[in-house]
Amino acid sequence: MKQKPNASTAFSNVSRRTVLAGAAATTAVAVTGFPAVIAADRSLKVGAYGGYFKDSFDKHIFPEFTKASGIKVESIAEPTGEVWVVQLEQSAKAGQAPADVSMIGRTTMLVGQSTKIWAPLDLAKMPNSSNIIERFIHTYPDGKVDGIGAVAWYITLCTNTDTYKEAPTSWKFLWDEKNKDSLGLLALVSNSYLLEITAKTWFNSDILENEEGIVQALDKLAEVKSNVKLWYRDEGQFQAALEVGEIPAGQYYHDVAGLAAADGKPVRSTFPKEGGVNDSGCWAVSRASKKLDEAHVFIDFMCQPSMHALMSRKVGTAPMVEQSKTDLTDEEFASVSSAIDPVVPNYAMQNQRKDWLAQKWTELITAG
Amino acid sequence: MSTRSTAPGYALAFFPTLALGILFLVPFGIMATISVAHRISGGFYEPGFTLASYWRFVSPFFGNILFNSLLLSALAAVLAVAIAFPFTYLLTRQPRRLQVPILVGLLAVLSLSEVIVGFSWSTLLSRSAGISNLFVAIGLMEKAQSWTPGLYAVIAGLTYVSLPYATMVLYPALSRLDPELPEAARTLGASPLRAFFEVIVPVCRKAIVACLIMAFVYSLGSYLLPSLLGRPQHWTITVHITDQAIYQSNLPFASAMAVFLLITALALVGFTQRFLGERA
Numbered sequence: 001m002k003q004k005p006n007a008s009t010a011f012s013n014v015s016r017r018t019v020l021a022g023a024a025a026t027t028a029v030a031v032t033g034f035p036a037v038i039a040a041d042r043s044l045k046v047g048a049y050g051g052y053f054k055d056s057f058d059k060h061i062f063p064e065f066t067k068a069s070g071i072k073v074e075s076i077a078e079p080t081g082e083v084w085v086v087q088l089e090q091s092a093k094a095g096q097a098p099a100d101v102s103m104i105g106r107t108t109m110l111v112g113q114s115t116k117i118w119a120p121l122d123l124a125k126m127p128n129s130s131n132i133i134e135r136f137i138h139t140y141p142d143g144k145v146d147g148i149g150a151v152a153w154y155i156t157l158c159t160n161t162d163t164y165k166e167a168p169t170s171w172k173f174l175w176d177e178k179n180k181d182s183l184g185l186l187a188l189v190s191n192s193y194l195l196e197i198t199a200k201t202w203f204n205s206d207i208l209e210n211e212e213g214i215v216q217a218l219d220k221l222a223e224v225k226s227n228v229k230l231w232y233r234d235e236g237q238f239q240a241a242l243e244v245g246e247i248p249a250g251q252y253y254h255d256v257a258g259l260a261a262a263d264g265k266p267v268r269s270t271f272p273k274e275g276g277v278n279d280s281g282c283w284a285v286s287r288a289s290k291k292l293d294e295a296h297v298f299i300d301f302m303c304q305p306s307m308h309a310l311m312s313r314k315v316g317t318a319p320m321v322e323q324s325k326t327d328l329t330d331e332e333f334a335s336v337s338s339a340i341d342p343v344v345p346n347y348a349m350q351n352q353r354k355d356w357l358a359q360k361w362t363e364l365i366t367a368g
Numbered sequence: 369m370s371t372r373s374t375a376p377g378y379a380l381a382f383f384p385t386l387a388l389g390i391l392f393l394v395p396f397g398i399m400a401t402i403s404v405a406h407r408i409s410g411g412f413y414e415p416g417f418t419l420a421s422y423w424r425f426v427s428p429f430f431g432n433i434l435f436n437s438l439l440l441s442a443l444a445a446v447l448a449v450a451i452a453f454p455f456t457y458l459l460t461r462q463p464r465r466l467q468v469p470i471l472v473g474l475l476a477v478l479s480l481s482e483v484i485v486g487f488s489w490s491t492l493l494s495r496s497a498g499i500s501n502l503f504v505a506i507g508l509m510e511k512a513q514s515w516t517p518g519l520y521a522v523i524a525g526l527t528y529v530s531l532p533y534a535t536m537v538l539y540p541a542l543s544r545l546d547p548e549l550p551e552a553a554r555t556l557g558a559s560p561l562r563a564f565f566e567v568i569v570p571v572c573r574k575a576i577v578a579c580l581i582m583a584f585v586y587s588l589g590s591y592l593l594p595s596l597l598g599r600p601q602h603w604t605i606t607v608h609i610t611d612q613a614i615y616q617s618n619l620p621f622a623s624a625m626a627v628f629l630l631i632t633a634l635a636l637v638g639f640t641q642r643f644l645g646e647r648a
Contacts, residue, residue, distance in 0.1 A: 082617035089412065111617055114411025187600075188615050230517055231600050237490070244496045246514065351410045358616050362608070363429060366600040 043072035044294045047084065047099035049281075050077030052256065053315065060314035065301050071294050078102055081191070085112045092117060092288035100289040101298055103150050103281045107190055109138050110351040112284070118146035119285040125296045128303035131321045138282045147282030148299050149320035151311060154254040154276035154338070155186075155193065161266040163248035171201040171272045173249070179227045184238040184250030187231040189361035190354075192251065193277045193345045194221055200343050201274045208346050214357070218364055231365055242267055251277075255316030258335060271338040278342035280320065312336045396630075403623035413620050421624035430608075430625070434632065437588065437604035444526035445583035449576060451527070452534035457568060459535075460543040471539070477532045486596035489525045490516045493597075521597040526590060530583040537582055541575035577644045581637050588633055605629055 046062065048054040054077050062073040076099045078084045085108055091098050104112065112118050120140070123129050129137070129148055136149025157168055163182075174183060186192030198217045199205050207213030229247050232238040239256065241247035243265045254276060257269035283302060285295045301307065308319035309326040318337040319326055326333075350357070406416035424430075459467055492498050495514035503509040515521055549571060553563035569576070591606040598604075605625060613622035 079614075081615050083614040086412070086617055086619070111411060114408060188611065190615060229514075233595055237487070237596060240487075241494075244494075246494050246496045353409075354616065355407070355409045355618060355621075358611075358618075362611075366433070366603060 042070065042294055043074055044101065044291055044298055045074045045076055045097070045099045046298065047076040047078035047102035049080050049103060052259075053103075056315040061307070061311060064307070064310065065298060069297055069301060071297060073298075076102075080105065082108050082111050084108070085117060088112070088286050088288075089115050089117050092286055095288055097286040097288040097290070099286065100291045101283050101285050101295045104147060104284045105279065105281050106138070106345065106347050107350045109147050109282055109284060110347065113140060113146065116140075117287055119287045119289060119292060119295075120144040120146060121148065121285065121299070122296065126300035126303060128300045131303050131305055131308075131325055133320055133322065136280060136282070136320045138284070147284040148303060150281045150283045150302065151315070151317035152278060152280040152320055152337075153317050154271070154278055154342070155251050156254045156257070156269045156276040157272050158242060158250060158252040158257045158267060158269045160242055160245045160248040161268050163245050167268055167270045168249070169270070169273055171197050171274050173272070174224050174227065174251075176227070179249060181227065181229045182248050183224070183228045184230040184232055184241060184247040184252075185224075185228050186251060187233045187365075189357050190350055193279070193343065194251075195349075195357075196343050196346050197251075197274070197277065201272075205344070205346070208349050211353075211356075214349070214353070215360075218360055222364055225365065255336065258316055271340050273340065275340045275342040276338060277345065278318075279345055399623045399626055402619050403627050405620045407618060407620045412617055421620040422628075424621060425624055425628055430605075433603075433605050433608060434628065436602075437606070437629075438632065438636070440522065440594070440602070440604060441526070441584050441587035444523055444530055444587040445580050447523065447527045448530035448534045448583045448587075449538075449579050452531055452538055452579070453569070453572075453576065454564075456535050456538040456542050457564070460539065460545070471535075474532050474535055477529075482529065482590065482592040483596075485529055486525060486593050489521060489528070489593075489597055493521050493524070517597055517599050517602075519598070519602055522594050522602050525593040525597045526587045529590065529593070530586050533586055534579050534583050537579040538572070538575055541572050545571065573644070577640060580644075581640055585633060585637065588629070 046057075048057045054075055058075050062075060065071065066073055078099060084102065085104070087098060088102065089112070109118070118140075121144075123137075123145055126148070132149045136152075137145060138147030138149075139145050157171065157173060159168060173179065174185075185194065189195060195208060195214065195217045196205065198221045199208050199213070202220050203213070203217065207216060230238060230241065230250075235253065235256070238247065238250060238252060239260065242250065242252065243260060245266070252269065254269045254271075257267055260267045261269070283299045285292060285299075289295060303321075305319070305321045305325040306327070308321050309328050309332075311317050312319050312326075312328055312332060316336055319328065319333075323330075323333045323337075401415075402413070403421055404417050404419065405413040406418050407413050407421065459470060462470075493500075493514070493516040495512050498512070498515065500509060500512045500515065504512050545568065549567055550560075550563045553567045554560070558566065588604075589606060590604070591610050594602055594604045595607045595610075598607075606629075609622045609625045609629070612618045612625065
């Protein structure tokens with residue numbers, strides 16, 4: 001999961017002068033055909049994963065939007081996982097929206113659908129949305145759009161370069177007896193996607209379609225337990241241990257590992273031959289938001305290939321548009337993504353068998 | 369408070385009752401209501417009445433987790449009091465100008481969040497930067513070792529955060545202790561150690577029991593330390609409650625576990641107070 005939230009709410013640092021100048025200069029509002037309101041009065045609360053993600057968005061991404069549209073962005077540090085949907089839902093019952101637009105993971109989108117927390121979105125008002133690769137447009141079962149791809153990230157095999165001179169090539173590395181008590185893995189079935197990794201590495205991804213197959217994958221996964229030193233919830237804890245070689249290998253986020261490596265830390269991120277885990281988040285709007293128009297302008301703006309390229313360069317996320325639509329060089333694209341067919345999280349399994357899976361998972365990893 | 373039922377007496381009792389009601393009973397009521405709500409897997413919950421979440425908890429698996437959590441907290445509490453009692457006793461024998469800075473230093477520990485304490489302990493017990501390197505340097509050990517995550521790391525962390533509280537509870541009782549008591553024991557021929565265990569400890573029995581209970585309850589509520597310093601088999605019930613509430617959005621089950629935890633803790637505290645406290 002991305003960093004834990006801190007309670008503070010940061011306001012993007014935009015002076016009134018810039019807003020007015022931006023409003024005068026902007027064409028975005030006119031292009032998308034929204035009623036021109038006095039721009040200085042327009043603002044939008046946008047939730048982004050607290051910590052590194054939000055900081056990067058505050059610094060590099062949101063100011064671009066404000067410059068182009070004149071709409072101020074008040075960024076909200078949102079926690080990952082379902083706790084944010086719980087908060088959005090509770091607030092919506094009271095007619096409040098702690099954030100108008102939020103960045104929401106795929107599994108969490110489905111949880112929110114059960115109470116119809118997501119406001120339906122109108123693609124016609126967002127011409128740029130046609131840039132987004134189709135599988136990243138999220139819909140209600142009846143076909144109404146409720147989320148538009150925001151960012152994608154990868155979970156890969158990360159190793160300490162001092163301990164492991166050679167980069168591992170396969171997820172089978174996790175099962176290698178030589179790695180006894182030296183791995184860090186994510187602690188939950190819903191964020192580690194280890195069942196999906198196990199299925200693709202040892203069987204095939206289809207076995208997760210039924211309970212027998214899932215149990216088979218769980219049994220296989222039980223074999224890695226003696227290699228695992230830390231089952232982590234807090235990514236900072238694992239990153240620190242990985243950098244000093246205390247826990248020299250494990251699964252981790254490709255983007256953050258890349259930043260650590262760029263900082264000179266002895267860390268490398270490898271896409272195994274079975275693929276990195278490709279997870280993604282959508283932009284979604286709370287049904288309690290009174291700023292649906294502004295939200296459409298924001299999401300439309302964020303769908304531009306140039307914005308996805310900017311996010312790849314500044315935040316390290318993978319674009320949700322084809323590389324050919326962006327000006328990303330092959331080298332830049334390779335640093336945030338991979339041509340290897342990814343391990344795709346089985347969102348249907350995660351959602352439909354949620355409680356059962358969580359119980360089986362906890363029993364598996366807590367058994368001494 | 370006055371024992372006569374005068375009007376100001378009622379007024380004085382009114383405020384604590386109100387505070388207790390607002391701060392404890394109302395949240396507890398909400399939690400109890402949610403714990404019997406109907407869980408929708410893959411969604412949230414619907415209001416209703418079902419004991420399904422409670423039944424799910426009544427299993428050898430969760431029973432084991434509850435039992436281990438209680439044991440871990442009890443162990444940390446006993447250790448904290450075992451360290452805090454002689455420490456506080458010796459502290460109260462020091463001149464006042466020495467006591468104050470030591471107490472302030474100890475209380476300053478309370479300003480550290482559990483996150484900082486957890487991370488510090490995990491560094492302190494690590495192979496790469498931990499105290500085992502010190503032992504290697506002075507020739508006590510052959511090779512630096514990693515002691516975290518593990519059971520001892522969790523106990524060390526929990527004991528550490530309980531220690532300032534334990535000292536605070538013991539300090540008033542020990543500083544009021546009549547200095548003539550140990551002196552009398554010494555005059556009658558008891559060694560200092562015997563005087564400590566046979567005179568001072570029994571006299572302070574009530575304070576010790578109160579202190580044990582507080583350290584126990586405090587450790588029982590800790591979530592971050594077991595999750596940062598422990599392996600999955602040391603994750604306490606609070607870690608599982610958090611997983612259910614935050615990562616599974618299964619609030620009915622999280623609430624049911626919390627109700628179980630609260631009832632068990634209250635029962636244990638009542639039991640301890642009755643049997644250990646009254647004999648004092």
